[in-house]
Amino acid sequence: MSNQRKKSFQIEAFKNRVVMDPRYADKTWDLLEHAIREIYNHNASGLSFEELYRNAYNMVLHKCGEKLYSGLVATMTAHLKEIARDVEATQGGSFLEEMNRKWNDHIKALQMIRDILMYMDRTYVPGNKKTPVYELGLNLWRDNVVNSDQIKPRLLNTLLELVHSERSGEVINRGLVRNITKMLKDLGSFVYVKEFEFHFLQVSAEFYMLESQKFIECCDCGDYLKKAERRLNEEMDRVSHYLDPMTEKKITNVMEKEMIENHMLRLIHMENSGLINMLSDDKYEDLGRMYSLFRRVADGLLKIREVMTSHIRESGKQLVTDPERLKDPVEFVQRLLDEKDKYDKIINLAFNNDKLFQNALSSSFEYFINLNPRSPEFISLFVDDKLRKGLKGVSEDDIETTLDKVMMLFRYLQEKDVFEKYYKQHLAKRLLSGKTVSDDAERSLxxxxxxxxxxxxxxKLEGMFTDMRTSVDTMQGFYASHPELGDGPTLTVQVLTTGSWPTQSSLTCNLPAEMSALCEKFRSYYLGTHTGRRLTWQTNMGTADLKATFGKGQRHELNVSTYQMCVLMLFNNAERLTYKEIEQATEIPASDLKRCLQSLALVKGRNVLRKEPMSKDVGEDDAFFVNDKFSSKLYKVKIGTVVAQKESEPEKLETRQRVEEDRKPQIEAALVRIMKSRKQLDHNNLIAEVTKQLQSRFLANPTEVKKRIESLIEREFLERDDVDRKLYRYLA
Structure with missing residues (x-):
């Protein structure tokens, strides 16, 4: 293969230099300037945009960009100065319309001019750090029209006057105002803010300051809030229709400060219409409006919450300490529930279920419920009333709802163990008398x-139900093993486990011979089937059904207590008995016997006995005999049914002492648990931890905790540090 000879080429310059026509740039610019003027005069239809673009392109290509750019600035400036003079000369209400019309014309013209000069925009402008054509047109409009000495103040005042007119109830051309504010925004955010928004906010603050002063003097709280809410909605509506969205937060802040924040306390405490009045009269709508407006300002909800909390605590304190209201425990608790329902509804409907308000309500209830040391007892009595009698005409769901509400109050109790003590007593009476409304309701609680x-x-409560079930089986076994007992008196015994049931005194009485014999047979049967057990009869807790025949052959079945049965059966063998004879024959304790005789002889409609002399009280010299004239429309007559009553002062004291005794081992157990895990702890921290551990059952008294610490030191569970006497150590 042969080598090819390399060929080289050389390009030489023109022998004669090419010179551009010196008048080319001027001629081309004259064409372009004429086109720009025609565009501004609305004669663009006769122009060839392709030819104009090529001319502008060639000017830039031939290094005449500066001439093109500066010529554009001069032409546009001259035209905009003419426009400014036209706008300045416009009279009256046509001012904004003329401004808007000229602005729209300018924008359309500017878009066409930008298209013609597109090549300059892409090459010359960035290379020489010039302002792009479209932006240049906006800047020149701003400098020559908007910032004109004659136009600038007039434009601002016209806009502010229109806003004021609208606030005063007049209808304005919102579309026109929107176009003008959009023009200011298009010229740059700073133009809109500086030339309009800043002044708009100032004027608005003055307007609402004066209006709020006027309203606060002549309106009640509810009406004032309605007006404030309406104004707030109007401002947000105004922003959405013709102002920049960024203005909304600023104008609502102004309005909130002037109409709400500056008058918060006066509104809340306004006489006869403020917050407390709204709460008392359940004004959900007004409260909801106050909540939604006050939440917009700093500390607004805090102020509402403080006043509401103070009001609930004060009214609750009056509720739980009023001596008149303490006479009926059931009504006392019902009032608490009604009060809780009332404020739950307010928080739900008006305060958007706000957790802060729910917590304030809970802390208020906890405060005043525990001001009354009898609250645990009364809540238990309320439960007893509902589960004993049931709620007339209501379903099990309603009972469940009531129990849920009671549990809410129970959570507020600091002494839950006191409630437990009373609840156990009341439950025992319901179960033993068979007067509970339903086992399901009892178990649910x-x-x-x-x-x-x-x-x-x-x-222990569950143990009580177990005993009741076991007793049914025991009685079936007893009668199965004694078929001969079918004709005589019948006996139903409930065998109660000592540790599960409330502690009872072992006082008993002399039962009638017939019943005494039956009891002995049951004792023999029970102890024969269960070894190592001991039975103690609790006659004060029993009931009996007696068949009685009175003077004219009237027959009734009397439902009585065991004590009442013992008394009545004495009259099978005697016409007349004195108090002392009855006492001697039955050996019923004196206080119980007097109550028993009162219920038999002194209760109208239930007086199966009569007494001499007639008086309201039973005396030791009284005599009793059967009331032959007794009659009742009912065949079965209940006499002195066992109903849980409010404790007397001595009984209350005794219960309190039992509670205090029960707390001692619990405090000691908590102390040992804590010290075993911590090994050593100072006095204050130990007290705090014990209190925290026990608070679910009761509020531990620091003095009692201190006594328990001393007791544990004596028994060598703990010891004091030799140097720091407030430091305790656990002894393993």
Whole structure:
């Protein structure tokens, strides 16, 4: 293969230099300037945009960009100065319309001019750090029209006057105002803010300051809030229709400060119409409006919450300390529930279920419920009333709802163990008298208590139900082994486990011979089937059904207590008995015997006995005999049914002492648990931890905790540090 000879080429310059026509740039610019003027004069239809673009392109290509750019500035400036003079000369209400028309014309012209000069925009402008054509047109409009000495103040005043007119109820051309504010925004955010928004906010602050002063003097709180809410909505509506969206936060801040924040306390405390009046009269709509407006300002909700909390605490304190209201425990608790329902509804409907308000309500209730040391007892009595009698004409769901509400109050109790003491007594009476409304309702409440306080709290209560079930089986076994007992008196015994049931005194009485024989047979049967057990009869807790025949052959079945049965059966063998004879024959304790005779002889419609002399009280010298004239429309007559009553002062004291005794081992157990895990701890921290551990059952008294610490030191569970006497150590 042969080598090819390399060929080289050389390009030489023109022998004669090419010179551009010196008048080319001027001629081309004259064409372009004429076109720009025609565009501004609305004669663009006769122009060839392709030819104009090529001319502008060639000017830039031939290094005449500066001439093109500066010529554009001069032409546009001259034209905009003419426009400014036209706008300045416009009279009256046509001012904004003329401004808007000229602005729209300018924008359309500017878009065409930008298209013609597109090549300059892409090459010359960035290379020489010039302003792009479209932006240049906006800047020149701003400098020559908007910032004209004659136009600038007039434009601002016209806009502010229109806003004021609208606030005064007049209808304005919102579309026109929107176009003008958009023009200011298009010229740059700073133009809109500086030339309009800043002044708009100032004027608005003055307007609302004066209006709020006028309203606060002549309106009640509810009306004032309605007006404030309407104004707020108007401002947000105004922004959405013709102002920049960024203005909304600023104008609402102004309005909130002038109409709400500056008058908060006066509105809340306004006489006869403020917050307390709204709360008292359940004005949900007004309260909701106050909540939604006040939440917009700093500390607004805090102020509402403070006043509401103070009001609830004060009214609650009056509720739980009023001696008149303490006479009826059931009504006392019902009032608490009604009060809780009232404020729950307010928080739900008006305060958007706000957690802060829910917490304030809970802390208020906890405060005043525990001001009355009898609250645990009264809540238990309320439960007893509902589960004994039931709620007339209501379903099990309603009973469940009532129990849920009671549990809410129970959570507020600091002394839950005191409630437990009373609840156990009342439950025992319901179960033993067979007067509970339903086992399901009883068990439902125990499940709720277990969920709230744990198994230990309810284990003994559940043991009571177990005893009742076991007793049914025991009685079936007893009668199966004694078929001969079918014709005579019948006996139903409930065998109660000592640890599960409330502690009872072992006082008994002399039963009638017929019943005494039956009891002995049951004792023999029970002890024969269960070894190592001991039975103690609790005659003060029993009931009996007696068949009685009165003077004219009237027959009734009397439902009485065991004590009442013992008294009445004495009259099978005697016409007349004195108090002392009855006491001697029955050996019923004096206080119980007097109550028993009162219920038999002194209660109208239930007086199966009569006494001499007639008086309201039973005396030791009284004599009793059967009331032959007794009659009742009912065949079965209940006499002195066992109903849980409010404790007397001595009984209350005794219960309190039992509670205090029960607390001692619990405090000691908590102390040992804490010290065993911590090994050593100072006095204050130990007290704090014990209080925290026990608060689900009761509020531990620091003095009692201190005594328990001393007791544990004596028994060598703990010891004091030799140097720091306030430091304790656990002794393993």
């Amino acid at each position: 125990i499940v709720k208590l277990k969920t709230e306080c744990g198994y230990q709290f309810t284990s």
